[in-house]
Amino acid sequence: MEFKRTPSARGALGLAAAAGLCGALAFASPAQAETVIIQINPGNVPTTAADFEDNSCDNLPGDLAGDLDGWVFVLPAAAGAEGNFISVTATFADEGGSEQTRTTGDHGGIVEGSGDNKAYIITPAGWTLLDADAQVTDPDEGAQFNLTHACPGTPGENPSSPGEEPTTPGEESSAPGEESTTPGGSTLPTTGTPLTVALVSAAALAAAGAVLFAVQRRRREAQDW
Numbered sequence: 001m002e003f004k005r006t007p008s009a010r011g012a013l014g015l016a017a018a019a020g021l022c023g024a025l026a027f028a029s030p031a032q033a034e035t036v037i038i039q040i041n042p043g044n045v046p047t048t049a050a051d052f053e054d055n056s057c058d059n060l061p062g063d064l065a066g067d068l069d070g071w072v073f074v075l076p077a078a079a080g081a082e083g084n085f086i087s088v089t090a091t092f093a094d095e096g097g098s099e100q101t102r103t104t105g106d107h108g109g110i111v112e113g114s115g116d117n118k119a120y121i122i123t124p125a126g127w128t129l130l131d132a133d134a135q136v137t138d139p140d141e142g143a144q145f146n147l148t149h150a151c152p153g154t155p156g157e158n159p160s161s162p163g164e165e166p167t168t169p170g171e172e173s174s175a176p177g178e179e180s181t182t183p184g185g186s187t188l189p190t191t192g193t194p195l196t197v198a199l200v201s202a203a204a205l206a207a208a209g210a211v212l213f214a215v216q217r218r219r220r221e222a223q224d225w
Contacts, residue, residue: 080140
């Protein structure tokens with residue numbers, strides 16, 4: 001006896017196949033990257049810009065005022081991170097001894113281009129770098145970053161405008177909605193909720209397709225007999 005597939009049966013098969021494909025694609029999706037806070041090499045701090053072993057104004061704005069210090073950080077390949085810095089937060093002691101916090105989003109920026117991955121922060125001249133941390137993607141365990149060089153200024157020399165923040169025009173701040181971090185913070189994982197939703201949806205579609213196919217098959221067999 002020859003069984004003929006009705007249009008409804010073919011539709012059920014198509015639905016089941018589509019559900020299976022969705023599930024396969026969901027499982028094949030790469031794991032989401034994890035954002036992590038890493039610390040500066042402790043051998044680089046504390047230091048003033050003038051006392052740091054490598055003085056250079058490379059990777060800093062060319063119009064940096066004479067009464068400002070520039071600090072350039074590098075994310076070495078040994079850190080094993082994906083891409084460049086996301087952000088850097090540094091803690092300084094001002095000339096009066098009070099602690100001050102500066103970030104790449106508000107007082108510096110991420111250096112774009114090929115080669116080493118760098119970021120910079122600008123402060124009033126004479127401040128002391130006490131500590132720093134950086135937000136990066138998927139680094140190796142125990143990864144650190146370095147202060148690569150500093151550009152020392154002189155307090156009172158070619159001063160910047162009163163009240164002017166030491167920022168670079170055109171530098172973009174952190175993306176809206178980005179989670180804030182604090183020095184010494186812990187891992188900030190990116191959740192896998194989208195993947196979970198995709199898997200659950202695929203499983204539900206597959207189950208619905210299987211049930212529909214079984215019902216259509218029983219009806220077809222009943223009609224043929």
